[in-house]
Amino acid sequence: MEAQAADRIRVIVAKVGLDGHDRGVKVVARTLRDAGMDVIYTGLHRTPEEIVEAAVQEDVDVIGVSILSGAHMTVFPKIVAGLRQRGADDILVVGGGVIPDDDVVKLKEAGVKELMLQDTPPDAIVAMIRRIVAERGPR
Amino acid sequence: MAYVPSLELVPGVLRREPRPIARLLTRAENGTAEARAALDALFAKAGRAHVVGITGVPGSGKSTLVARLAAQLRARDRTVAIVAIDPSSPFSGGSILGDRIRMGDLGGDPGVFVRSMATRGSLGGLARGTLEAVDVLDAAGYDIVIIETVGVGQDEVDVARAAHTTVVVSAPGLGDDVQAIKAGVLEIADVHVVSKCDRADANRTIAELKNMLAMGLSMADGKERWHPPVVPTSALKAEGVDAVIDAIDDHRAALERTGEIVARQATIAQRRLLRASEDILRDRFERERHGAIAGLLEELAARRTSPHSAAVRLLEAIRLGGNP
Numbered sequence: 001m002e003a004q005a006a007d008r009i010r011v012i013v014a015k016v017g018l019d020g021h022d023r024g025v026k027v028v029a030r031t032l033r034d035a036g037m038d039v040i041y042t043g044l045h046r047t048p049e050e051i052v053e054a055a056v057q058e059d060v061d062v063i064g065v066s067i068l069s070g071a072h073m074t075v076f077p078k079i080v081a082g083l084r085q086r087g088a089d090d091i092l093v094v095g096g097g098v099i100p101d102d103d104v105v106k107l108k109e110a111g112v113k114e115l116m117l118q119d120t121p122p123d124a125i126v127a128m129i130r131r132i133v134a135e136r137g138p139r
Numbered sequence: 140m141a142y143v144p145s146l147e148l149v150p151g152v153l154r155r156e157p158r159p160i161a162r163l164l165t166r167a168e169n170g171t172a173e174a175r176a177a178l179d180a181l182f183a184k185a186g187r188a189h190v191v192g193i194t195g196v197p198g199s200g201k202s203t204l205v206a207r208l209a210a211q212l213r214a215r216d217r218t219v220a221i222v223a224i225d226p227s228s229p230f231s232g233g234s235i236l237g238d239r240i241r242m243g244d245l246g247g248d249p250g251v252f253v254r255s256m257a258t259r260g261s262l263g264g265l266a267r268g269t270l271e272a273v274d275v276l277d278a279a280g281y282d283i284v285i286i287e288t289v290g291v292g293q294d295e296v297d298v299a300r301a302a303h304t305t306v307v308v309s310a311p312g313l314g315d316d317v318q319a320i321k322a323g324v325l326e327i328a329d330v331h332v333v334s335k336c337d338r339a340d341a342n343r344t345i346a347e348l349k350n351m352l353a354m355g356l357s358m359a360d361g362k363e364r365w366h367p368p369v370v371p372t373s374a375l376k377a378e379g380v381d382a383v384i385d386a387i388d389d390h391r392a393a394l395e396r397t398g399e400i401v402a403r404q405a406t407i408a409q410r411r412l413l414r415a416s417e418d419i420l421r422d423r424f425e426r427e428r429h430g431a432i433a434g435l436l437e438e439l440a441a442r443r444t445s446p447h448s449a450a451v452r453l454l455e456a457i458r459l460g461g462n463p
Binding site: 008030033035036037038041042043050054056057059086087138 | 141142143157158160161162164165169171227228230231232233234235236237239240241247252253254255257259
């Protein structure tokens with residue numbers, strides 16, 4: 001069945017673990033809202049398990065994790081694995097923050113769909129999310 | 140998960156599996172036509188849950204109260220589902236749904252299901268698809284379904300026509316607002332909660348509410364009537380939540396005892412019929428705005444017909460269209 005015009009992209013934006021820098025995630029949330037998406041913000045200090053649980057209940061298209069703590073090599077694989085375990089790997093995982101280039105390659109191999117680092121223009125984030133949701137197709 | 144037809148999701152919903160529930164909630168929210176039969180099937184299975192509406196002005200502490208209620212209901216071994224509503228942007232149609240921020244501690248418990256919904260232009264405090272979402276969660280077997288409305292102003296009282304028990308949350312320090320909403324939202328309360336009672340000025344809010352209620356009592360007509368209690372709570376001190384649950388249970392028992400539950404169900408049925416009719420009309424309107432209805436709109440814009448006459452013709456046209 002084709003997606004209806006009323007289908008709105010749903011995104012969870014999340015902060016995980018000991019990372020209190022939430023200015024960036026709030027700017028992204030606002031940007032996505034202004035692009036007409038429903039954005040669920042989970043607040044600070046969530047665990048990967050909580051994010052997976054929330055993403056399943058909220059039936060989001062995309063999980064966006066903002067991470068500036070350096071724990072990305074732990075956090076992202078846990079979220080990807082959690083989704084697979086729940087049979088929810090149609091939920092796309094993206095991220096942003098401060099992540100070394102080598103790690104970006106490894107994380108994408110591990111199943112993270114897209115990573116956008118500092119200095120990414122807001123419009124690029126919107127375009128990226130629209131693109132990966134369209135590529136995944138209706139579900 | 141590839142596209143699963145809605146009717147195939149129904150057995151999973153009845154087994155209370157999160158993914159089928161979540162997927163059907165999305166389709167209910169989107170008004171997906173394909174989901175109609177599945178939602179109808181679940182409506183037929185629903186009707187067991189106690190539906191509790193929680194409303195109040197923005198910042199009064201609704202989300203915090205809901206999170207505490209859910210934790211406490213779980214401690215009493217009752218399952219709970221929450222539909223939490225936040226506003227959509229009138230400009231972009233997008234939203235930021237922040238009710239989960241207060242509900243972090245509920246994660247990982249299969250006896251709790253939390254879903255955020257955006258109003259999408261719907262007035263009255265509820266979102267489009269809220270009532271269908273309640274059906275899905277009710278049919279899934281959750282004992283209590285809580286609807287947390289958007290932060291309301293004076294007149295958003297729809298939740299009272301959707302819930303068995305309506306809880307209105309008031310916070311201290313909003314004295315003028317209490318005055319302002321005396322003729323509106325406060326009247327629909329079956330249970331009053333005064334939040335933030337660790338604050339010194341909370342007693343004044345409690346007293347004002349009790350005074351308002353006492354005025355109503357003097358006009359009682361002798362029949363057994365439910366007297367809405369005023370329950371003080373403090374999330375900071377973790378106080379009062381048990382008393383809120385007891386008050387909700389007392390209210391449910393009173394509804395059953397007095398037979399008032401039948402009248403409530405009738406009110407809910409009326410509201411749902413009207414709301415569903417509005418949805419059908421709105422869908423048709425959106426779909427045919429540039430098609431069949433365009434001529435009518437042109438006439439109206441040029442003032443060659445009146446809004447009322449045009450509406451009558453519109454409804455006529457839809458009826459002739461064979462729907463319903």
